[in-house]
Amino acid sequence: xxxxxxxxxxxxxxxxxxxxxxxxxxxxxxxxxxxxxxxxxxxxxxxxxxxxxxxxxxxxxxxxxxxxxxxxxxxxxxxxxxxxxxxxxxxxxxxxxxxxxxxxxxxxxxxxxxxxxxxxxxxxxxxxxxxxxxxxxxxxxxxxxxxxxxxxxxxxxxxxxxxxxxxxxxxxxxxxxxxxxxxxxxxxxxxxxxxxxxxxxxxxxxxxxxxxxxxxxxxxxxxxxxxxxxxxxxxxxxxxxxxxxxxxxxxxxxxxxxxx
Ligand SMILES: NC(=O)c1ccc[n+]([C@@H]2O[C@H](COP(=O)([O-])OP(=O)(O)OC[C@H]3O[C@@H](n4cnc5c(N)ncnc54)[C@H](O)[C@@H]3O)[C@@H](O)[C@H]2O)c1
Numbered sequence: 185x186x187x188x189x190x191x192x193x194x195x196x197x198x199x200x201x202x203x204x205x206x207x208x209x210x211x212x213x214x215x216x217x218x219x220x221x222x223x224x225x226x227x228x229x230x231x232x233x234x235x236x237x238x239x240x241x242x243x244x245x246x247x248x249x250x251x252x253x254x255x256x257x258x259x260x261x262x263x264x265x266x267x268x269x270x271x272x273x274x275x276x277x278x279x280x281x282x283x284x285x286x287x288x289x290x291x292x293x294x295x296x297x298x299x300x301x302x303x304x305x306x307x308x309x310x311x312x313x314x315x316x317x318x319x320x321x322x323x324x325x326x327x328x329x330x331x332x333x334x335x336x337x338x339x340x341x342x343x344x345x346x347x348x349x350x351x352x353x354x355x356x357x358x359x360x361x362x363x364x365x366x367x368x369x370x371x372x373x374x375x376x377x378x379x380x381x382x383x384x385x386x387x388x389x390x391x392x393x394x395x396x397x398x399x400x401x402x403x404x405x406x407x408x409x410x411x412x413x414x415x416x417x418x419x420x421x422x423x424x425x426x427x428x429x430x431x432x433x434x435x436x437x438x439x440x441x442x443x444x
Pocket of ligand 1: 212214216
């Protein structure tokens with residue numbers, strides 16, 4: 185057994201206490217899936233910094249004891265990312281986990297998609313994840329390890345009506361993640377994506393509570409949408425010691441929607 189393998193084996197056999205002592209960044213952690221991941225990581229003992237445009241909502245999570253820090257950050261702005269990542273390192277000394285959850289969708293028929301909507305979607309969902317992964321990755325390389333987890337979607341592998349730019353951005357995230365996994369595995373860094381079906385966030389509940397939602401559910405083998413807590417559980421798993429050999433994977437959490 186190599187030294188690295190023996191260390192992992194010892195840590196797993198000792199039943200290491202979740203994410204105790206880890207420092208995590210969650211972009212988009214003020215709302216929806218990111219918010220659930222922040223809560224789950226904090227419950228597992230991690231110190232979590234929320235990086236979000238919605239800084240007041242993020243500060244509310246800190247005040248409620250659900251996160252350790254809130255930083256204003258626009259992932260479409262490289263300077264904003266640089267400042268926020270530097271602030272996290274200055275405060276906590278390291279970054280063990282990065283979750284890219286900040287994202288948006290602009291829907292419309294392919295022939296009517298505005299260039300501004302295409303650009304915004306690719307800028308936030310894909311370029312934003314690239315920019316912060318690169319900056320945090322440099323820190324993780326210096327440290328000798330880390331976990332990068334990006335929220336993709338079932339839209340990364342199947343076509344969804346009206347989701348032209350969104351599908352393109354999420355497919356891109358899968359390709360980017362595979363290259364990060366390939367290049368940075370040797371530094372002890374893993375990079376993976378999570379691809380949910382519709383998730384019943386506050387917005388999701390509102391948007392899909394109608395006949396269209398019922399019809400979509402019928403196409404999901406498990407017959408229901410996902411809960412934010414189920415996506416958070418997948419993120420906790422990928423961030424934990426037991427997932428150290430999962431690298432470059434897309435963990436599909438879709439009730440089987442994409443298997444046919
Ligand atoms: N909700 C779903 O059904 C679903 C399904 C599959 C994948 N996803 C993906 O999961 C992720 C989270 O989705 P959600 O439903 O929780 O979304 P949400 O709208 O509830 O939360 C997104 C968060 O990102 C923040 N944000 C948006 N633009 C930002 C920017 N430029 N810089 C920093 N923060 C920014 C928002 O302020 C918000 O707090 C997204 O990447 C989304 O594409 C969602």
